[in-house]
Amino acid sequence: MTSVDARLRVRYAETDQMGIVYYANYLVWMEVGRVEYCRASGVRYRDMEARDGVRLAVVEAACRYHSPALYDEEVIVRTWIEEANPRMIRFAYEMTEASGGRRLATGETKHVFCGLDGKARKLPEKYRSSFGMS
C-alpha cells in the first residue's frame, strides 16, 4: 500500500463563523482517512477492536493548514504510513480539494497499540503485514 484516498464533502456543521472549516475538524478527517486506509489494507478497524481487543491510541497529532476548506467542497484525504512496528504506527495525511486540487492541509498522527484496558500491547501477528510490517 502506498497511499489510500478517502473522499468526503464538507458539512455545514464543520464550518465556523469565519466561513471556513473549523480547525479541529481536520483531525476528524484524518480519522476518516485512517479508517479507509485500514479497510483498503484488509483490516476493518471495527473488527480489530471488537474481536481482538486491539486499539490504536493516539499519542501525537499535528496539522499544518495551507488553504481553508469551504462548505460543500469535496475533499480528498490521502493517507499513508510513515513508520510502523508492532508497538506503534505513524500515519501521514494530505487533504486536497477534489475538483481543483487545492492543497488544504497536511498532518500526521502517531499511535500506540493497546488493549481494551488502555495498556500498551503489541499488534497481533496476523495484522502486521497489512500495516507493512515485515
Place this chain on the structure above:
Amino acid sequence: MTSVDARLRVRYAETDQMGIVYYANYLVWMEVGRVEYCRASGVRYRDMEARDGVRLAVVEAACRYHSPALYDEEVIVRTWIEEANPRMIRFAYEMTEASGGRRLATGETKHVFCGLDGKARKLPEKYRSSFGMS
C-alpha cells in the same frame, strides 16, 4: 427540585458560517443541563453508569429555536423534569443568554432507563427520589 441552571460560554467551534451556533449544538447543551440537574439532585450520572450499570437512552429530542446564540455569549441552560417514572424520564430545557435574558431555545428530551446491554430496565429504587418519583 424545580429546576437547575447550568452555565456555559459559546465556543468558536460551535458556530457555523451563518455566524450563529449550529443547530445540533443545542442538544449538546441540553446534555450539559441534564448532567447538572442530576448532580444537583445528588446523582452523579458518571457513577450511575459505572457503578450501577444504568443509562439514560434518549428516545426523543425536540428543539425550538427562538433567537440565535452567538459566539462568546454566556448561556444559561435551565433544566427540569416534566415527567418521570421508573421506566422513563422526560426533561425540559430553556436556554437563555445570560446578560440580557434573550430566550435562545427551548426543548425536551425523553429517555428510557436501560442497562449497559442497551436493554430497558427499571431505575433502581435508590435513585428514584432524586428524580422526584414517589
Place this chain on the structure above:
Amino acid sequence: MTSVDARLRVRYAETDQMGIVYYANYLVWMEVGRVEYCRASGVRYRDMEARDGVRLAVVEAACRYHSPALYDEEVIVRTWIEEANPRMIRFAYEMTEASGGRRLATGETKHVFCGLDGKARKLPEKYRSSFGMS
C-alpha cells in the same frame, strides 16, 4: 421529487462512550440529507446563500431514536419535503442502516427563509419549483 437518499459512514468521532452514535449527530446527518435533497432538486445550497443571500434558518427540529447507529456502519438518510411555501419549508427524514435496513431514527426540521441579515424574507421565485411550490 419524492425523496432523496444520501449515504454516509459513521465516524469514530460521532460515537460516545455508550458505544453508539451521540444523539446530536443525527441532526448533523439531517443537514447532510437536506443538502443532498437540494442538490438533487437543482439547488446548490451554497450558491443560494452566496449568490442570492437566502438562507434556511431552522426554527424547529425533532428526532425519534429507534435503534442506535454504530461505528463504521453505513447510513442512508432519506429526505423529503412535508410542507413548503415561500415563507417556510418542512423537511422529514428517515435514517436507516444500509446493509440490513435497520431503522435508526426519524425526524423533521422546520425552516424559514431569511436574508443574510437574519430577517425573514420570501424565497425568490426562481427557486420555488425546485422545492415543489406551485
Place this chain on the structure above:
Amino acid sequence: MTSVDARLRVRYAETDQMGIVYYANYLVWMEVGRVEYCRASGVRYRDMEARDGVRLAVVEAACRYHSPALYDEEVIVRTWIEEANPRMIRFAYEMTEASGGRRLATGETKHVFCGLDGKARKLPEKYRSSFGMS
C-alpha cells in the same frame, strides 16, 4: 501575563466509544484556553474580529496526548504565549485534570493575523501590548 487558566467539564458529547475524550476535542479546548487568555489580557476576541476585522488564522496545531480525559472530569487548560510579533503568534497549552492534577495533554498552535478577507495583515498597534509585543 505568564499564563491563564480556563476550566471546563468534559461533556458526554466529547467522549468516543473508547470511553475517553475523542482526540480532536483537545483542539477545541485549546481554543477555549486561547479565548480566555485573550480576555484576561484585555482583548475580547469577539470584538477584535467584529470591530477591527482582525482574525487569528491558525496555520499549525500540534497535540501530545499523555493521559486520556474522562467523562465529567474537570479540566484546566493553561495557556501562554510562546512567541509573538505583529505578524504571528504562537500559543502553548497544558491540559490537566483539576482534582488530581493528572497531565492530560500538551500542545501548541501557531496563527497569523489576517483581515476578514483572509489576507495576512499586521496586528493593529493597540492590541500589541496585550500580546506581550514590545
